[in-house]
Amino acid sequence: xxxxxxxxxxxxxxxxESEEQVAQLVKKYGGTxxxxxxxxxxxRRSGLLDKVCRLLDEGGVPFEMLGGVVPNPRLxxxxxxxxxxxxxxxxxxxxxxxxxVIDSAKAIAYGVPYEGxxxxxxAGKAQPTVCLPVASVLTIPAAGSEMSEASVVTNDxxxxxxKLGYSNxxxxxxxxxxxxxxxxxxxxxxTAAGVTDIMMHTMERYFNPDGDMTVTxxxxxxxxxxxxxxxxxxxxxxxxxxxxxQIMWAGSLAHNDVTGNRTNGDWATHxxxxxxxxxxxxxxxxxxxxxxxxxxxxxxxxxxxxxxxxAVNVAGVENDFTDPEGTxxxxxxxxxxxxxxxxxxxxxxxLIGRDVTDEEIEEMARKCTRNQTITQGKFKTxxxxxxxxxxxMAR
Amino acid sequence: xxxxxxxxxxxxxxxxESEEQVAQLVKKYGGTxxxxxxxxxxxRRSGLLDKVCRLLDEGGVPFEMLGGVVPNPRLxxxxxxxxxxxxxxxxxxxxxxxxxVIDSAKAIAYGVPYEGxxxxxxAGKAQPTVCLPVASVLTIPAAGSEMSEASVVTNDxxxxxxKLGYSNxxxxxxxxxxxxxxxxxxxxxxTAAGVTDIMMHTMERYFNPDGDMTVTxxxxxxxxxxxxxxxxxxxxxxxxxxxxxQIMWAGSLAHNDVTGNRTNGDWATHxxxxxxxxxxxxxxxxxxxxxxxxxxxxxxxxxxxxxxxxAVNVAGVENDFTDPEGTxxxxxxxxxxxxxxxxxxxxxxxLIGRDVTDEEIEEMARKCTRNQTITQGKFKTxxxxxxxxxxxMAR
Numbered sequence: 001x002x003x004x005x006x007x008x009x010x011x012x013x014x015x016x017e018s019e020e021q022v023a024q025l026v027k028k029y030g031g032t033x034x035x036x037x038x039x040x041x042x043x044r045r046s047g048l049l050d051k052v053c054r055l056l057d058e059g060g061v062p063f064e065m066l067g068g069v070v071p072n073p074r075l076x077x078x079x080x081x082x083x084x085x086x087x088x089x090x091x092x093x094x095x096x097x098x099x100x101v102i103d104s105a106k107a108i109a110y111g112v113p114y115e116g117x118x119x120x121x122x123a124g125k126a127q128p129t130v131c132l133p134v135a136s137v138l139t140i141p142a143a144g145s146e147m148s149e150a151s152v153v154t155n156d157x158x159x160x161x162x163k164l165g166y167s168n169x170x171x172x173x174x175x176x177x178x179x180x181x182x183x184x185x186x187x188x189x190x191t192a193a194g195v196t197d198i199m200m201h202t203m204e205r206y207f208n209p210d211g212d213m214t215v216t217x218x219x220x221x222x223x224x225x226x227x228x229x230x231x232x233x234x235x236x237x238x239x240x241x242x243x244x245x246q247i248m249w250a251g252s253l254a255h256n257d258v259t260g261n262r263t264n265g266d267w268a269t270h271x272x273x274x275x276x277x278x279x280x281x282x283x284x285x286x287x288x289x290x291x292x293x294x295x296x297x298x299x300x301x302x303x304x305x306x307x308x309x310x311a312v313n314v315a316g317v318e319n320d321f322t323d324p325e326g327t328x329x330x331x332x333x334x335x336x337x338x339x340x341x342x343x344x345x346x347x348x349x350x351l352i353g354r355d356v357t358d359e360e361i362e363e364m365a366r367k368c369t370r371n372q373t374i375t376q377g378k379f380k381t382x383x384x385x386x387x388x389x390x391x392x393m394a395r
Numbered sequence: 396x397x398x399x400x401x402x403x404x405x406x407x408x409x410x411x412e413s414e415e416q417v418a419q420l421v422k423k424y425g426g427t428x429x430x431x432x433x434x435x436x437x438x439r440r441s442g443l444l445d446k447v448c449r450l451l452d453e454g455g456v457p458f459e460m461l462g463g464v465v466p467n468p469r470l471x472x473x474x475x476x477x478x479x480x481x482x483x484x485x486x487x488x489x490x491x492x493x494x495x496v497i498d499s500a501k502a503i504a505y506g507v508p509y510e511g512x513x514x515x516x517x518a519g520k521a522q523p524t525v526c527l528p529v530a531s532v533l534t535i536p537a538a539g540s541e542m543s544e545a546s547v548v549t550n551d552x553x554x555x556x557x558k559l560g561y562s563n564x565x566x567x568x569x570x571x572x573x574x575x576x577x578x579x580x581x582x583x584x585x586t587a588a589g590v591t592d593i594m595m596h597t598m599e600r601y602f603n604p605d606g607d608m609t610v611t612x613x614x615x616x617x618x619x620x621x622x623x624x625x626x627x628x629x630x631x632x633x634x635x636x637x638x639x640x641q642i643m644w645a646g647s648l649a650h651n652d653v654t655g656n657r658t659n660g661d662w663a664t665h666x667x668x669x670x671x672x673x674x675x676x677x678x679x680x681x682x683x684x685x686x687x688x689x690x691x692x693x694x695x696x697x698x699x700x701x702x703x704x705x706a707v708n709v710a711g712v713e714n715d716f717t718d719p720e721g722t723x724x725x726x727x728x729x730x731x732x733x734x735x736x737x738x739x740x741x742x743x744x745x746l747i748g749r750d751v752t753d754e755e756i757e758e759m760a761r762k763c764t765r766n767q768t769i770t771q772g773k774f775k776t777x778x779x780x781x782x783x784x785x786x787x788m789a790r
Contacts, residue, residue: 003410015398215641218617226610246610
């Protein structure tokens, strides 16, 4: 059995009106001048941004604002944030939004005290030892960035964008304010993509080569089964507080290592998807729904019993004890049906609205392996040719 | 749906040889002079205590030692620790042991910087604002104190002992070192009592008056089901690393609020048991096995569907859809059979080896309600007469 560590220090304040505590929490964690970091105008339209600013004002916490973070957040915006923080003497970054905004906030937090190029961390050329404190008022449950040590940034500076992740415990957010009401206005597609992402954070951990942490597996299955039922309730009624709450909290639990240790997980599906969203700028969760079934069929024989367990305990298919592979494959098909039922694509064609070319597949496979210098996946080690085949299966 | 907060900052280092990191972790969290706090001689016999001391020595961390903590840890020992810490300039308390040692360590940590009597905190007369940092090398999975904000101390100073708990986030341990091999030598009775306690920490949260946190309920059920199977494996083979590991990690998860928010839980079974162990000095987990079935039968009609869910999803009985109360009662009976099967008592007579008197029952019920000034339980509010009746049902 693999050893592990668990470290989830983020203070979560969950419920209606939880944002009322924002100024007090910023001060508790040492913030004296705050960058309020956000995405598009939805946070303003909903009144949340104004409310946060009013509460900071009333709490006597000075702040600057920087919006415009886009999905698959960009390095140029990160650098804009770093410059602003230095100019204004910011010592605390408050992300108001979802995973992209929090990821961007973490990158800014690394960059402010660093003399070099912040991309060095993502490119594996340097390790930060300090960063500014980060926290969030969460509006999109999906990425799990609100409690995680991970962030993903897209380098939009050179030719051909590169999307890379970087993980470091020093960037774990100090607090996360989660009010499920703030997710009522999320469109159905974003909601479904979020649930796909949440489930995938747990699936990446569940399909590990070790597979004998029974209590963790049982918890992971419980979380995934719950998501599969909650999503239909919120698609029917977007203002279903109770089910929005389950999804919001599951988004954190799926990525804070309660459902498995990140470093023991597989993560190939994520890496394969990152190239899709870097090339076509698609929604990450939707890309995951496209990639996973092909990944699963490609790697299934590595550990058939694991896929049988998933099929029965999560996908909800009957176990044909005489035919483990058949059960495993029916489980994968059931997940595909689930993705369709919640409005997710399950082919690259559906995802990008046209056929993907052979050249594009080769380029993504090449980038995914950094020109064949690395492999992906721990459940099964994948090289460039394997990854290209998975893209072809998913086309 | 109830709002909640979640705060579990303890860094967990889990696995074989995890204690190798002890000196480095103490220094990381600011310890410069350590109190190594422990219980009886088992920690010395096993070699763990010597190993921890050697590692601190090698890491250049000076330390003092204080052993002799007993189950249901005593206030007099806590005060001995406070005096020692003050005399020696201790700034970090490292508990090597189980819940009693960690609880005692927390009490010492509160007491060192406090000018008054540390019992004030437990008696509800004062609130600490600071405490020394605490951490643990865990040897007994049960209390969950290694990640929790709770501690329970027995006041052995006056006539008639009083056992009271106190919770405060400032005492959350900085780190917890968990090596399942260190639990191989736990006797069967202690192991089973530990699993009973672990499950009860989740059951107290599960039987809450709110009951609509679906994802949390599903996780709680997953944890409890897993414990019910792991315990039989380790009773058969005490050196079963994999199943020892499940129990050890579940002990933390069951009490770090992943399976439900402490403040929304019931906790009557714990309070009713505390009086049993204060009066008869019995093992806490064994006392819980005695109290819970009677508590459950007494309160079941408050929310029959909750007990049906528990019966089917945890106790593993078939659901008779035509007879919810019958299903609920069969679930309670199945738990009693489970307790018996793992060697736990299910009556006070079995627990203390003789009949409990009516006077003793009245005294425990009186103490449990502080002479009728408080009530116990959130699932169903219990007054002195209710509590006495539960003791009688369990006699």
